[in-house]
Amino acid sequence: MWILVIEDEKRLSDVLRRGLESEGYTVDLAHDGRAGEDMARVNGYDAMIVDWRLPGRDGRAVIASLREDGIVTPAIMLTALDDVEHRVAGLNAGADDYLSKPFSFEELIARLRAVLRRPPLSAQDRNLSLGPLTMDTERRNVVVGETEIILRPKEFAVLEILLRQAGAVLSRSVLAERVWGSALYVSDNVIDVTISGLRQKLKSAGSGGIELETVRGVGYRLREIDPASA
Structure with a gap:
């Protein structure tokens, strides 16, 4: 070693x-x-x-x-x-x-x-996808369709968690614990701003077919939708 x-x-x-x-x-x-x-x-x-x-x-x-x-x-x-x-x-x-x-x-x-x-990540663990969105967690790149988007570290971490649990609603406290390490050191506003920036970057890349949804009073969910309704 x-x-x-x-x-x-x-x-x-x-x-x-x-x-x-x-x-x-x-x-x-x-x-x-x-x-x-x-x-x-x-x-x-x-x-x-x-x-x-x-x-x-x-x-x-x-x-x-x-x-x-x-x-x-x-x-x-x-x-x-x-x-x-x-x-x-x-x-x-x-x-x-x-x-x-x-x-x-x-x-x-x-x-x-x-x-x-600790075992290394398998290829399945490294490569995540939902609709037109793909993520390589080892190379740390995100592509929507054929467009690569550049994310800040916290945006990347939030998107990875949402992708791994696509369709599930994740609360702000869950995101705070898993991305920032503790809900004690991050405000709801910081999480909301991170989500807003991530949503804007996905939208700018033409992310029809997926939606980063705010579930009022609960949290956030990444889900696949009909592109015609996007």
Whole structure:
């Protein structure tokens, strides 16, 4: 197994490298965010261990950028920031797990093994469709008919959830939990604005045959409709 460690504290990164190698892993080190991101883009790592506070580019931005480009290498985020808000932000950026400093090496290894055990997405899981709308969740692209539309990360996440449960009405609280990590940190207005932007982009691409419907007092539903009625 090939692991990338992005950590600017050289003493800690050396300790991690030696410990991981003693467990049988092959380890590459990067000491700043931009270098680590470049390495993650060109090498097929099995997992990444990424510090939040990095020179060049912080770990949260590194992971978010990789996820936006369809790179799904499992990532564990390390940070001294242990409050709920930062944990939620790290996970929302695309981290698979979050470990607060100081931590035990045994716990890190246990968490690393856990993320490595998670099965990769199957082609069926990656490719979603409804009427003229198709989504590739790994490449993170959305096409309506023959028109590709560019979505913000939260718009993409909302659309993916609605597509996976097409026809079902999802409440704002469900969307808040699954997209923003907690209903405590996002207002209904933020969700409504995200839905409005997503709906406008779908409409501009000519999304006849599907409807992003507001179910008053309940939530939102993505459903297939007769194109003639669109």
